[in-house]
Amino acid sequence: MSLQSRLNKLGVNCTCPKCNSSLKVKNGKRKNDIQEYKCKECGTKFTAFTNTILEKTRWHWDIWIKVLEMTINNFSIKKMVNILENDYGCTNINEKTVWLWRMKLIHSIATLPMPKLNGVIQVDETFIRESQKSSRKLVSYINGEERTARYGRVSSKYGIMGTEFATVTTAIDSSGYSVCKVTGLGKLTNEMFIDLFSDYFNNPSYICSDGNLVYEKYCEIFNIPHYIKPSNYSDILLKNGYDDCKTVEDREKLMLKLYNNDLIDKITYKGKLNYIEFKNLKTNNKLSLARVNELHKDLKKFIYTDKTNVSTKYLEDYIGFFTYLKNWKVRFNHYPSSKKDIEQIFEEILTAKVNYIVNDIKTKELDLPKPSGKYMNILIEETKKVREITKNKYFKFNEEDGVVTFNKREYLLDIPRYKLYNLCKEYNIKRFRKLAIWSIVTLLLKQSDIDIKIYQLLEKDRYLRNNDE
Known part of the structure; x- marks a missing residue:
């Protein structure tokens, strides 16, 4: 035919x-x-x-199917060229031609619709170091100046909250369907998350996340129960002697104490819950971050190992391609392998009418939201302050710091109550236990060296997390 x-x-x-x-x-x-x-x-x-992707093509159906099959199965460009020349008689092709051909297919698959997510949805970000692979001129995304190439594992200057990392935000439901989006360079904002993900959430029963305030804000706006598990959960248990508990009863007593002090995981927007109620809801609804953490492992393996890194300007296409294949496995209980599977995917591409021409690939530029120049200047200055105060030259802000917006009030309102009480004791604030939290925060912000105290709290918390890694 x-x-x-x-x-x-x-x-x-x-x-x-x-x-x-x-x-x-x-x-x-x-x-x-x-x-x-x-x-x-x-x-x-x-x-x-x-x-369509076939506009102006000179190759027949079987060749397109073979190229798509090799793309899905991660064949090297060199191997693809050899097979096309030797088995299909393709002439006048080279590695660049096949790479462009593969990119057309990857982009086309990446633009296919992603599924709606239901039930318990786990969300989190992962971070991919910015890459300008194959670019002749390398530019620093921090200051816009030309930079030298990185060789080996070179540490970033300001961490994942700046322009040195692309943020990939992921969501996965209890059935295994997932949505993965490159949300920009640097920190995820409330607006980005709502714009990119709200259409994919189909009345979730729970949203599970770490302590990033973006997810808490989303759940507040849409009145969705929110399970929060801090990233340093294991450190908190270790620091408070969980491993030293001899019996199940001792461990339960410790967990009750930590829960009442707002130190471990919790559920918000579900009314006031005691520890037993919380524990039952967590168990019965299987609330955790296990699925999304596993998704991150697979995603990073795909980018860094299977594809040996990807230029950031093409990252959206590769993430969309990865997500499509993961969802295919959920739909059909296997990855596409047979000719029938490959033809079905190719038919989806054709009916979606995605036309991605060679010139689009060659002229592709980085088009992701970036932190403003003002934000980057603040980030750099605040990072320098923390490093000087804490004597830790490696300190970097991360996505769970309330101070990523550099709003000290927001940070203090978000930390556990016992930390606020400890600060009150240091400043000799009287009768603080009878005050509302916002009143305590207001009094603390009037202290002349509160910035130093906040930075010391951040640095101490970061030290624990780094040890865990």
Whole structure:
């Protein structure tokens, strides 16, 4: 069956690609013997190939299917060229041609719709170091100046809250379906998360996350129960002697104490819960971050190992491609392997009518939200302050620091009550236990050296996390 016949059978361009009218007439054939149509409504001339990945192609169906199969199975470019030349008689192709061909397919798959997520949804970010792979001129995303190439594992200057990392935000539901999006360079904001993810959440029963305030704000806006497990959960248990408890009863007493002091995981927007109620809800609804953490491992293996790193300007395409394959496995209980599987995916690409031409790939530029220059200046200055005060030249802010917005009030309102009480004792604030939290925070912010105290708390917490890694 010819390519044209296959497209007609799939119903591709059965209506006008411009006005969507079904009123069309045949308008002769083009030089390559392709049937042309003319819309009776708007006069647009088109073929079955218009605005599809097959437009202007000279390769037949089986070759496209083979290239897609090799792309999905992570064949090297060199191996793909050898197979196409030796087994399919393709001439005048080289590694650059096949790389461009592969990128067209990866982009097309990445643009296919992602699923709606239901039930218990786990969300979290992971961070991919910015890369300018294959670029002739390297530019620092911190100051816009030309930079030298990195060799080996070179530490970032300001960590994941700046422009040195791309933030990939991921969500996965209890069925295993996932949505992964590159949300920008640097920190995730409330607006980014709502814009990119709210359409994919189908009345979730719970959202599970770490202590990033973006997720807490989302749950507040949409009134969704929120399970929060701090990233340093294991450190908290270790520091408070969990491993030293001899009996189950001792451990339960310790967990009760930690829960009442707001030190461990909790559920918000579900009313006031005692420890037993919380524990039952957590167990019965299987609230955790295990699925999303496993997803991050797979994603990083895909980017850093399977693809040996990816240029940041193409990262959205590779993340979308990865997500599609993960969701395929959930739908069909296996990764695409047979020719029938590959043809089904290719038919999805064709019916979606994604047209990604070579010039689009060659002229692709980084188009991700970046922190403003003002934000970066504040981040740099605040990082320097913390490093000087704490004598830790490696300190970097992360996504769970309330101070990432450099709002000291927000940070103090978010820390456990016992830490606020300890600060009150240091400043000799009287009768603080009878005061509301916001009143305590207001009094603390009036202290001349409160910045130093906050930075010391941050540094102490970071030390614990780094030890755990």
